[in-house]
Amino acid sequence: xARSWGxxxxxxxxxxxxxxxxxxxxxxxRDSLSKSRRALTGELSAAAFDPGNELDWERLEEALIAGDVxxxxxxxxxxxxxxxxxxxxxxxxxxxxxTELFGEPPTLDVRHGPTVLLVVGVNGxxxxxxxxKLAAKLAEHGHSVLVAAADTYRAAAEEQLEIWAxxxxxxxxxxxxxxxxxAVAYDAVEAATARGxxxxxxxxxxxxxxxxxxxxELAKVRRVLAGRLEGAxxxxxxxxxATTGQNGLEQARLFGEAVGxxxxxxxxxxxxxxxxxxxPIVYELGLPVKLVGVGEGIxxxxxxxxxxxxxxxxxx
Amino acid sequence: MFDAxxxxxxxxxxxxxxxxxxxxxxxxxAMREVRLALLEAxxxxxxxxxxxxxxxxxxxxEDVRKSLTPGQQVVKIVHEELTELLxxxxxxxSFSQRPPTTILLAGLQGSGKTTAAAKLxxxxxxxxxxxxxxxxxxxxxxxxxxxxxxxxELDVPVYADERxxxxxxxxxxxxxxxxxxxxxxxxxxxxxxxxxxxxxDELAAVCDEAKPTNVLLVLDAMTGQEAVNVAQTFQERIDxxxxxxxxxxxxxxxxxALSVRAVTGRPIKLASAGEKLDALExxxxxxxxxxxxxxGDVLTLIERAEAAIxxxxxxxxxxxxxxxxxxxxxxxxxxxxxxxxxxLQGVLKLIPGLGKQLEGLDDxxxxxxxxxxxxxxxxxxHERRVPHLIDxxxxxxxxxxSGTTLEQVGQLLETRKxxxxxxxxxxxxxxxxxxxxxxxAPTMGGGPRPSATRKAxxxxxxxxxxx
Numbered sequence: 001x002a003r004s005w006g007x008x009x010x011x012x013x014x015x016x017x018x019x020x021x022x023x024x025x026x027x028x029x030r031d032s033l034s035k036s037r038r039a040l041t042g043e044l045s046a047a048a049f050d051p052g053n054e055l056d057w058e059r060l061e062e063a064l065i066a067g068d069v070x071x072x073x074x075x076x077x078x079x080x081x082x083x084x085x086x087x088x089x090x091x092x093x094x095x096x097x098x099t100e101l102f103g104e105p106p107t108l109d110v111r112h113g114p115t116v117l118l119v120v121g122v123n124g125x126x127x128x129x130x131x132x133k134l135a136a137k138l139a140e141h142g143h144s145v146l147v148a149a150a151d152t153y154r155a156a157a158e159e160q161l162e163i164w165a166x167x168x169x170x171x172x173x174x175x176x177x178x179x180x181x182x183a184v185a186y187d188a189v190e191a192a193t194a195r196g197x198x199x200x201x202x203x204x205x206x207x208x209x210x211x212x213x214x215x216x217e218l219a220k221v222r223r224v225l226a227g228r229l230e231g232a233x234x235x236x237x238x239x240x241x242a243t244t245g246q247n248g249l250e251q252a253r254l255f256g257e258a259v260g261x262x263x264x265x266x267x268x269x270x271x272x273x274x275x276x277x278x279x280p281i282v283y284e285l286g287l288p289v290k291l292v293g294v295g296e297g298i299x300x301x302x303x304x305x306x307x308x309x310x311x312x313x314x315x316x
Numbered sequence: 317m318f319d320a321x322x323x324x325x326x327x328x329x330x331x332x333x334x335x336x337x338x339x340x341x342x343x344x345x346a347m348r349e350v351r352l353a354l355l356e357a358x359x360x361x362x363x364x365x366x367x368x369x370x371x372x373x374x375x376x377x378e379d380v381r382k383s384l385t386p387g388q389q390v391v392k393i394v395h396e397e398l399t400e401l402l403x404x405x406x407x408x409x410s411f412s413q414r415p416p417t418t419i420l421l422a423g424l425q426g427s428g429k430t431t432a433a434a435k436l437x438x439x440x441x442x443x444x445x446x447x448x449x450x451x452x453x454x455x456x457x458x459x460x461x462x463x464x465x466x467x468x469e470l471d472v473p474v475y476a477d478e479r480x481x482x483x484x485x486x487x488x489x490x491x492x493x494x495x496x497x498x499x500x501x502x503x504x505x506x507x508x509x510x511x512x513x514x515x516x517d518e519l520a521a522v523c524d525e526a527k528p529t530n531v532l533l534v535l536d537a538m539t540g541q542e543a544v545n546v547a548q549t550f551q552e553r554i555d556x557x558x559x560x561x562x563x564x565x566x567x568x569x570x571x572x573a574l575s576v577r578a579v580t581g582r583p584i585k586l587a588s589a590g591e592k593l594d595a596l597e598x599x600x601x602x603x604x605x606x607x608x609x610x611x612g613d614v615l616t617l618i619e620r621a622e623a624a625i626x627x628x629x630x631x632x633x634x635x636x637x638x639x640x641x642x643x644x645x646x647x648x649x650x651x652x653x654x655x656x657x658x659x660l661q662g663v664l665k666l667i668p669g670l671g672k673q674l675e676g677l678d679d680x681x682x683x684x685x686x687x688x689x690x691x692x693x694x695x696x697x698h699e700r701r702v703p704h705l706i707d708x709x710x711x712x713x714x715x716x717x718s719g720t721t722l723e724q725v726g727q728l729l730e731t732r733k734x735x736x737x738x739x740x741x742x743x744x745x746x747x748x749x750x751x752x753x754x755x756x757a758p759t760m761g762g763g764p765r766p767s768a769t770r771k772a773x774x775x776x777x778x779x780x781x782x783x
Contacts, residue, residue, distance in 0.1 A: 071352055126425070163458060210566050268426075271542070271546075273542035
C-alpha cells in the first residue's frame with residue numbers, strides 16, 4: 001500500500017492508497033526505475049552477495065554510486081549494512097536502510113487560509129509542470145487553487161503556466177516579462193484573499209543556485225510573501241530533476257540557505273535515472289522528499305513513499 | 317569537497333620527495349583520491365575505472381624526483397589525460413555546400429535545447445551567417461512561443477506551425493529557410509526521455525526527414541551517472557555528431573561531459589555558461605578538465621611559477637632553504653619571485669579553495685608587503701645573511717630606517733625563524749602542515765607590478781607555443 005494524497009495532505013481519516021491504486025503506483029514507479037538496463041544491485045546478483053567478500057562490497061558501492069547516491073551517503077549505507085553483521089537478503093536489507101535514512105513519510109502543509117506554496121529550483125527541472133499537476137491534485141482534494149506566474153524571466157513561461165492552470169481548473173495571476181516577481185507574488189496573495197482561494201502556488205524562474213543576485217531576488221519574494229501574510233510561504237518546494245548528479249546536493253544546500261526549503265520534489269523519475277541524489281539530500285541536509293514526478297500526465301505527480309521508493313530503487 | 321584534490325594528493329604523496337619514481341602503494345593511495353574526486357564530479361563509475369587505470373600507468377612511469385610536490389605532478393598528469401580525453405575530435409560544426417546547413421538539437425526535457433538553439437543562432441549570426449530557427453517542439457506547452465520570443469530578440473526568423481507534426485514542421489521549416497535565403501536552419505526538437513520509445517521513434521523520423529548536417533545532443537552539465545545511458549541511447553537512434561554542454565554557469569563539475577565523450581567518442585562542441593543569449597562558446601577542453609577536477613586554476617599557477625622563476629635560481633634557493641639556511645636575502649628573493657607571478661591577490665585566487673575566502677579582502681594588504689620589503693632593505697647585508705645578530709639596538713635602527721615600528725620588525729624576524737624551521741623540516745622529509753600561511757600573514761608576497769605580470773604571461777605563452 002502506497003502513500004496517498006490524503007495522507008500527504010494530512011487529511012483526517014486518510015488511508016493509504018487502496019491496493020489497486022497503490023499497486024499501480026508501485027508498479028509505475030518500479031516500471032520506470034527498471035527501465036534502466038539494470039537494477040541497482042543487478043550486477044552483483046543480490047542473492048549471491050557474500051559479506052565476507054571485499055569485492056562484493058566494492059561492487060555494492062559501485063552500484064550505489066551508479067545510482068547517483070554519492071560517495072558519502074554510499075559510505076554511510078555500506079557502513080550501516082556492515083554493522084548489521086548478517087546481511088541476509090541484500091535487496092531487502094539495502095531497501096530497509098534506505099527507508100530508514102528517509103525517516104517518517106512527510107506531509108505537505110496546506111491547512112492555512114490561504115496557504116502559500118513557493119516553488120523554486122534550477123532551470124529545466126520541471127517547476128511549471130509540477131505546479132500544474134499539483135494544482136490539479138489539490139483541486140481534486142477540495143482545495144480552491146490559485147497559481148501565480150512569478151517567472152518573469154524565461155520567454156513564454158507565463159503562457160506555459162496559464163495552459164496548466166486551465167487544465168487544472170485553477171485561477172491564474174499573470175505577469176509581464178521582466179516584471180518584479182515579488183510584486184507578482186504579492187498580487188497573488190491579494191487576489192487569493194479577495195476571492196477566498198485557499199491555496200496559492202507561486203512559480204518562480206529557474207535559476208542556478210550560484211547566481212547570487214537571482215538568489216537574492218528569490219529571498220525578496222519570500223520576504224514579501226512573509227510580510228503580506230503571516231507564516232507565508234508555508235511550504236517552499238525545491239524541484240530537483242532525477243537525472244541530476246551530485247550537484248543536486250549543492251542546489252538543496254544553497255536554495256535552503258536562501259529561502260528555507262521545506263521539501264523536495266523529485267521529477268522525471270520515469271526516465272532511467274533513479275534520483276539517487278535524494279539520498280544525500282536527506283542524509284546530509286535532512287530535507288525530505290515530498291513529491292515525485294513519474295510522467296507527463298496530470299496524474300503523474302505522486303506523494304513520496306520512502307519504503308516504496310527504496311524498494312523500487314534497489315530491486316528495479 | 318574536492319576543491320582540495322591537489323591538497324589530498326599532496327598528503328597522499330607528500331612523503332615521496334626524493335624517492336624518484338612513485339611507488340605502487342603511494343600511487344594507489346593517490347589514485348583512490350582521484351577516483352573519489354571524479355565520482356563526486358559525476359563522472360560515470362565505469363569511465364572512472366578506465367581513466368584511473370590509464371593515469372596510474374603513467375604516474376608509475378613518470379619521474380617525479382625533481383618535484384618538491386609529487387601531488388602536483390600527479391594532478392598535472394591527471395589534468396593532461398583529462399584534457400586529452402575531452403579534447404579529441406573535431407569541435408567545429410560542418411557546413412553544407414548546398415545551403416541551408418541544418419543543425420538539429422535533441423536531448424532530455426529541461427536540458428536547455430530551446431535556449432541553446434537561440435544562443436547558437438546568435439553565435440552563428442555574429443560569425444557572419446544568416447541563421448533561422450525552426451520550432452519542432454510541439455509537445456511542451458508554449459515552447460513555440462518561447463522560441464518565437466527569443467527569435468524576435470535576436471532578429472532571427474522563426475518558422476513554426478502549431479498544428480503541424482514534427483516531421484512536417486521540420487520539412488516546411490527547412491523549405492522556408494531555403495526560400496528566404498537563410499544559410500543555416502537550427503531545428504529545435506521536443507525534449508524527450510531516452511526510454512520513451514514512441515518519442516524516440518518520432519525523433520528518428522524527424523532526423524530522417526531533415527538529414528541534418530549536424531546533429532547535436534544537448535546535455536545539462538548537472539547530469540549524473542545516467543548521462544551515459546542517455547547518450548548511448550540517443551547515439552543509437554540519431555547518431556549525434558557532438559554535444560552542447562549547458563548550464564555551466566553553475567557549480568556543477570560537469571563530469572557527465574567526460575562520461576559522454578568516453579562512451580560515445582563524440583566531441584563536445586559548444587558550452588553554455590549563462591542565461592544571456594551571448595553565453596554560448598566553442599568548447600575548451602583544458603578549462604573543462606580543471607573544472608572537473610575542481611582545481612581552481614592550479615595549472616595556471618604552476619605555469620606562472622615556472623615562468624617566473626629561473627630554474628637555476630630556484631634550485632639554488634631550494635637547496636639552501638632546505639638546509640634551514642633561510643637568510644633575509646633568500647627571503648627577499650623568494651618574495652621577489654612571488655611578485656613576478658603577478659599581483660598577490662590574483663595569485664591567491666588561483667589556489668583552489670582560497671578564492672571564496674578572499675572575497676571582501678580586496679587588497680590583501682599590499683602595504684604590509686611593501687613594509688616587509690622596506691624592513692629587509694633597511695638591514696645591512698651582513699644582518700640579512702646572519703639574522704640572529706639582530707639585537708634590540710639593531711632592531712631600533714631598522715625600524716627607524718624603514719619607517720616601521722619595533723613590533724613590526726620583531727614580527728618579521730619571528731616569521732623568518734619559523735620559515736627556516738619549517739624548511740629544515742621539509743628538507744628532512746618531515747613536512748608539517750603549513751601554519752600561518754593564511755592570506756595577510758606578513759610573510760611574503762608580491763606587489764602589483766603589471767609589467768612583470770605581462771612579462772611572465774608572455775613567457776608562458778611562448779612556452780606553450782613551443783610545445
